[in-house]
Amino acid sequence: xxxxxxxxxxxxxxxxxxxxxxxxxxxxxxxxxxxxxxxxxxxxxxxxxxxxxxxxxxxxxxxxxxxxxxxxxxxxxxxxxxxxxxxxxxxxxxxxxxxxxxxxxxxxxxxxxxxxxxxxxxxxxxxxxxxxxxxxxxxxxxxxxxxxxxxxxxxxxxxxxxxxxxxxxxxxxxxxxxxxxxxxxxxxxxxxxxxxxxxxxxxxxxxxxxxxxxxxxxxxxxxxxxxxxxxxxxxxxxxxxxxxxxxxxxxxxxxxxxxxxxxxxxxxxxxxxxxxxxxxxxxxxxxxxxxxxxxxxxxxxxxxxxxxxxxxxxxxxxxxxxxxxxxxxxxxxxxxxxxxxxxxxxxxxxxxxxxxxxxxxxxxxxxxxxxxxxxxxxxxxxxxxxxxxxxxxxxxxxxxxxxxxxxxxxxxxxx
Amino acid sequence: xxxxxxxxxxxxxxxxxxxxxxxxxxxxxxxxxxxxxxxxxxxxxxxxxxxxxxxxxxxxxxxxxxxxxxxxxxxxxxxxxxxxxxxxxxxxxxxxxxxxxxxxxxxxxxxxxxxxxxxxxxxxxxxxxxxxxxxxxxxxxxxxxxxxxxxxxxxxxxxxxxxxxxxxxxxxxxxxxxxxxxxxxxxxxxxxxxxxxxxxxxxxxxxxxxxxxxxxxxxxxxxxxxxxxxxxxxxxxxxxxxxxxxxxxxxxxxxxxxxxxxxxxxxxxxxxxxxxxxxxxxxxxxxxxxxxxxxxxxxxx
Numbered sequence: 271x272x273x274x275x276x277x278x279x280x281x282x283x284x285x286x287x288x289x290x291x292x293x294x295x296x297x298x299x300x301x302x303x304x305x306x307x308x309x310x311x312x313x314x315x316x317x318x319x320x321x322x323x324x325x326x327x328x329x330x331x332x333x334x335x336x337x338x339x340x341x342x343x344x345x346x347x348x349x350x351x352x353x354x355x356x357x358x359x360x361x362x363x364x365x366x367x368x369x370x371x372x373x374x375x376x377x378x379x380x381x382x383x384x385x386x387x388x389x390x391x392x393x394x395x396x397x398x399x400x401x402x403x404x405x406x407x408x409x410x411x412x413x414x415x416x417x418x419x420x421x422x423x424x425x426x427x428x429x430x431x432x433x434x435x436x437x438x439x440x441x442x443x444x445x446x447x448x449x450x451x452x453x454x455x456x457x458x459x460x461x462x463x464x465x466x467x468x469x470x471x472x473x474x475x476x477x478x479x480x481x482x483x484x485x486x487x488x489x490x491x492x493x494x495x496x497x498x499x500x501x502x503x504x505x506x507x508x509x510x511x512x513x514x515x516x517x518x519x520x521x522x523x524x525x526x527x528x529x530x531x532x533x534x535x536x537x538x539x540x541x542x543x544x545x546x547x548x549x550x551x552x553x554x555x556x557x558x559x560x561x562x563x564x565x566x567x568x569x570x571x572x573x574x575x576x577x578x579x580x581x582x583x584x585x586x587x588x589x590x591x592x593x594x595x596x597x598x599x600x601x602x603x604x605x606x607x608x609x610x611x612x613x614x615x616x617x618x619x620x621x622x623x624x625x626x627x628x629x630x631x632x633x634x635x636x637x638x639x640x641x642x643x644x645x646x647x648x649x650x651x652x653x654x655x656x657x658x659x660x661x662x663x664x665x666x667x668x669x670x671x672x673x674x675x676x677x678x679x680x681x682x683x684x685x
Numbered sequence: 686x687x688x689x690x691x692x693x694x695x696x697x698x699x700x701x702x703x704x705x706x707x708x709x710x711x712x713x714x715x716x717x718x719x720x721x722x723x724x725x726x727x728x729x730x731x732x733x734x735x736x737x738x739x740x741x742x743x744x745x746x747x748x749x750x751x752x753x754x755x756x757x758x759x760x761x762x763x764x765x766x767x768x769x770x771x772x773x774x775x776x777x778x779x780x781x782x783x784x785x786x787x788x789x790x791x792x793x794x795x796x797x798x799x800x801x802x803x804x805x806x807x808x809x810x811x812x813x814x815x816x817x818x819x820x821x822x823x824x825x826x827x828x829x830x831x832x833x834x835x836x837x838x839x840x841x842x843x844x845x846x847x848x849x850x851x852x853x854x855x856x857x858x859x860x861x862x863x864x865x866x867x868x869x870x871x872x873x874x875x876x877x878x879x880x881x882x883x884x885x886x887x888x889x890x891x892x893x894x895x896x897x898x899x900x901x902x903x904x905x906x907x908x909x910x911x912x913x914x915x916x917x918x919x920x921x922x923x924x925x926x927x928x929x930x931x932x933x934x935x936x937x938x939x940x941x942x943x944x945x946x947x948x949x950x951x952x953x954x955x956x957x958x959x960x961x962x963x964x965x966x967x968x969x970x971x972x973x974x975x976x977x978x979x980x981x982x983x984x985x986x
Contacts, residue, residue, distance in 0.1 A: 271691070271692040271693070271694045272694060272696070273694045273696045273697065273873075340830050340848070341830065342826075342829045342830050343822045343829050343830075343872070343873065344823075344829065345822070345823045345873070345875045347691070347875070347877065349691065351694075352694045352875075352878070354873055366850055367850070369850075369852070370850040370851065370852055373852040373853045374853060374854075496703070496706040496707060496710055497706045497709055497710050497736075499736060499737075499738070499739040500739065501738045501739040501740065503738075505738070506738045506739075509738055511738075513706050513735070513736070514703075514706070515699060515702075515703040515854070542737075543734070544733070544734040544737045545737055545738065554696060554699055555699055556698075556699040556700075556702040556703050556706075556735070558737075569710055594850050606859075608855055608857065610855075611707075611710065667852070667853055667855070668855075669852055669855050669857060671857055671859055676836075676857070676859040676860060676861065677849060678849045678850055678851075678852070678857045681850070681852045681853075
């Protein structure tokens with residue numbers, strides 16, 4: 271059984287929470303007690319219908335203001351696969367949460383209110399999906415009931431959306447548009463007579479058949495070491511295993527590996543999982559690798575395959591970053607750059623530009639604040655063995671950590 | 686729908702093992718918060734896998750309310766013995782004796798909220814900088830927004846609005862002295878995932894998860910286990926019935942479900958068909974719509 275991760279974004283009232291509530295309700299993922307609590311809450315609010323959006327608006331502040339202010343995770347399963355939805359807010363001041371939710375997702379689900387068409391939010395969501403190179407984009411044109419299920423209106427919005435694609439288009443991007451009414455559950459899980467002109471699948475049916483890419487497996491092999499296992503027991507006296515999760519590519523027993531940064535070589539003696547001996551392991555798997563030779567390896571080293579392209583040893587990192595902290599990015603200030611299991615001191619050399627995400631306009635600016643997306647240059651105290659995000663996303667990101675507040679202040683995509 | 690069709694998604698195990706290894710590497714003194722329930726039993730298995738053939742590099746911490754099911758305690762001691770684990774127990778009764786916590790009164794009295802005091806004291810005393818818990822985001826609305834590495838201040842408080850963003854799989858466990866982190870490796874698992882994992886891994890669990898005969902009373906449409914710790918009224922007459930527990934908390938705040946399920950397969954079938962959510966059987970959550978969030982702000986894990 272696989273896990274499909276979806277990020278949803280929408281403006282304040284375009285019905286995103288209702289859509290998720292609908293997916294849960296129609297897949298029978300809501301239990302009776304939750305449903306009863308929902309009915310009672312709806313009644314308290316003076317509504318004459320059960321407001322499914324109340325299911326996902328979790329925190330007290332959100333219930334008071336009727337908005338979503340953080341990333342919430344919602345789960346449902348079909349016999350076919352498990353779904354994880356990262357529900358992220360659609361307010362302009364919460365770009366950072368949208369980036370956070372999108373970072374783990376294979377599908378970006380964008381909602382458009384059929385009455386309003388493309389709005390500023392749509393550009394922002396689309397920009398973030400493109401920046402993260404999310405392979406599948408599903409555009410739900412919602413509230414079709416409020417435009418009399420008008421096909422022409424739908425086609426106009428689809429056309430407007432397609433206008434955004436050239437220029438932002440990236441390899442492997444697939445776009446799917448679906449007309450829905452989340453309030454009435456039309457084209458969410460079940461088809462509707464009212465939109466008979468739409469010949470495609472309802473939303474869930476489409477999600478069920480998505481072949482999400484295993485691209486990480488096709489990229490050069492990268493194995494960042496998290497932890498060294500040395501039991502020193504009688505039975506495993508000389509055992510020295512390197513524990514980690516394979517970031518990209520594959521490793522086989524017998525492969526010659528290179529350990530970075532020191533460049534020492536050895537052969538893979540075994541690949542193990544809780545004592546089980548494997549002949550190979552692939553991206554995403556947590557394993558323990560042992561080597562033929564005793565070479566000096568500790569947390570933060572990266573094992574790569576000999577003969578494959580090596581990650582560049584970067585002392586200067588150029589990256590697109592999303593700034594996520596209340597305090598502005600200060601050129602000349604040092605931050606800890608966390609790339610995989612390594613933390614390296616780094617200094618912001620320069621802010622090159624800031625992109626206005628709703629217009630895609632690039633401006634030369636010397637400062638970056640909360641929710642800004644821009645390009646910077648960092649100088650690092652030791653080399654960073656990163657790939658570009660474009661060539662190998664799993665080894666092409668980092669976060670910046672403030673040395674004093676310890677906060678995660680930015681995410682970066684290596685260019 | 687047959688439960689046999691539902692398999693455990695292995696990607697969740699890879700993720701949890703990754704998180705446990707990050708915890709061991711980024712912190713000096715982590716501990717597993719162990720309740721004897723199925724989620725913490727799952728954590729122990731994941732920790733075994735993460736460090737094999739090495740030992741689990743952290744102790745188990747059990748905050749004993751004194752109101753636990755005896756079956757749970759028996760199971761705890763058996764597991765610790767069998768796997769050769771280190772167990773540290775701290776008692777809520779001691780916090781009460783020291784005047785730090787006050788026993789609740791009335792028929793809904795429970796020691797659930799009192800645990801927080803004992804837990805925070807234990808963290809301070811034993812200098813734990815990371816406490817690994819089996820909380821899952823599907824359990825409850827406030828937990829749906831919880832991070833995997835969740836920073837708590839010196840008073841153990843959770844601030845929902847000051848959470849660190851977690852991007853891709855990068856975990857930032859950097860903290861100041863006095864602060865600590867709650868780690869939730871099975872954040873992305875659902876109740877069904879846990880049960881399927883227990884089945885596929887053939888893990889042992891306390892007997893109260895399976896159908897058994899027990900004295901219960903009916904209150905507020907739920908079946909409460911009858912015990913010396915439960916304050917009952919005269920109308921609440923205990924009777925015997927076949928029940929099992931879907932979640933294992935204290936005897937004073939965990940409701941039973943009428944059930945004949947005595948095998949894992951039957952339990953999974955029951956969950957798939959269930960009308961009540963898991964925490965719907967937790968009386969402590971019923972106090973108000975925001976009950977869990979308020980307890981988390983106060984340092985409850």
